[in-house]
Amino acid sequence: MNAILSFFHTRHLVGLAASAAALLVSLLWHPAWLAPVLVIALAAVWIVDARRSAAAAEVVLPEAVDPTPVREALEDVRSALVDELGHATRELHQGLDLLRDAVQELGGGFDGLSQKTGLQQSLLKQIIDVQNGGVSVQDFAARTSDLLEHFVGMIVQMSRESLRIVYRIDGMAKEMDAVFGLLRNVNTIAEETNLLALNASIEAARAGESGRGFAVVAGEIRNLASNSNQFNEQIGSHVERARAAMEQLRGLVGTMASQDLNVALSAKGGIDAMMAHVTESDARTNAVADQVVEINRGLGSDVSTTIRSLQFEDILSQLLQQTRTRLVELQEVTADCTRDIEELACSRIDAEALETRAQRVRARLAVQREKARLRSRGPALQSSMDAGEIELF
């Protein structure tokens, strides 16, 4: 039992085991606060271990133990810690560079996206403006419809005027009938004159020689009556022809007045259907265009939100930079403290010197702690990326 204890005392196995455990922990877990804690714990373990071994050496082994293996072990621990911290620092630096590049590229990509969205929006606006400003199918249909109404109006006006003419012709036909009636009267007069002349000539013949002159006058009157009859017949036939011509004219004007409006009506129906279709399709197009504009606007706002969010790179860089500084300082502290602890563990020195060294290690750690405290009190890091404020550090 004594032999085992002395072995532990002389070989500093507790310190070595603690160092190995600390190394393992520092490799597996990387919070910033771990390293100083580990260093302090290790220092304490080593001090206790060294003191105990010194006491043991005094009591059990009065001769000085060869300190070389301890020194070597401590040297290993220090170099392992320092190397590891150095690696961590370099990796952090590398990560920082990668992050910066990636964020820059993302920013560029989103800027391009934003520009293209803007361009798309302006092109769409142009299309809509052209559609609203130019002659649309709707205009065309409306004008055609107006034209058709004008055309139908003209036909109806023409019918009205034709009817007016027809009514005038009817009036004239009535006048003609009146002329016919009068002619019949004239005929009667001529016949009566003729009869009168006949009677006169009979009376003249009965009078004998003295009535001869009267007979001549009666003959002339008969001639006049017969001429009058002939004129009457001529006038009658002329009036008859005029009536026939007027009847013909009436038929022609009537044809002009009677126009079929069904063609115009069906054309109007077609135009109305076309108008309805065009209006509906216009409305649909406008709705889609509005939707696209809305989507584009949303896209633009999404892109700007994303670009704003890329500020996280700034914050992250600050954090990583700070962690890197801590690691570098830890590297120095580790180097310094392990060197002192090595001296404490391996050199044969009196109690006063021992106390001084221990003091120095503690003081060094205190300085480091103070630095850490000051840094955490320093300019506050932005902890969120809200609301579009761009803060630059």
Place this chain on the structure above:
Amino acid sequence: MSINVHHDSDTDCLTLHLGEHFDFSMHRDFHDACLGTGVKARSYVIDLGEVTRMDSSALGMLLLLREHAGADRAEIRIVNARDELRGTLRVAGFEKLFVLH
């Protein structure tokens, strides 16, 4: 006679019931019924309930009646027109000149 005329002496309203074909063949009857009398009624009702065919001369007659009845002061109602006739009247812009029922 293809036009039935009814005059309401209380309201001085002349109602014309037109036959199946309201076209040029009816122009004389139409004239005799309301244009040629020289007397103006206060209001007119044109009943197209039985009319199946109508051409432009029918519209011309209606316009002449409107002139006869005092143009803008005329009070003429066109009633019982079937849809296609109503369409024709509308294309001709008659809804601005007459009261279409």
